[in-house]
Amino acid sequence: MSDYVRLRHPSLPKDQTITVAASAVPHHRAAGWVPVNEPEPQPAAPAPAAPADPDPKPARTRRRATEGE
Numbered sequence: 001m002s003d004y005v006r007l008r009h010p011s012l013p014k015d016q017t018i019t020v021a022a023s024a025v026p027h028h029r030a031a032g033w034v035p036v037n038e039p040e041p042q043p044a045a046p047a048p049a050a051p052a053d054p055d056p057k058p059a060r061t062r063r064r065a066t067e068g069e
Contacts, residue, residue: 007033 005025008017009032017036020028025035 006036008036009033
């Protein structure tokens, strides 16, 4: 491993890189930086939506008791 590593951040322009000491790479990786020679991490795909209930039941309401009940 060389003494220095070039890193880029996925939220910055592709041509914007930084050079850090190889010993600092773990710290920068934790902040989202990736080495220039590695592919960018892909965002996670959204989870599929749950199917809608075809026959939803009406919400239950409470009735106030009248006198004599």
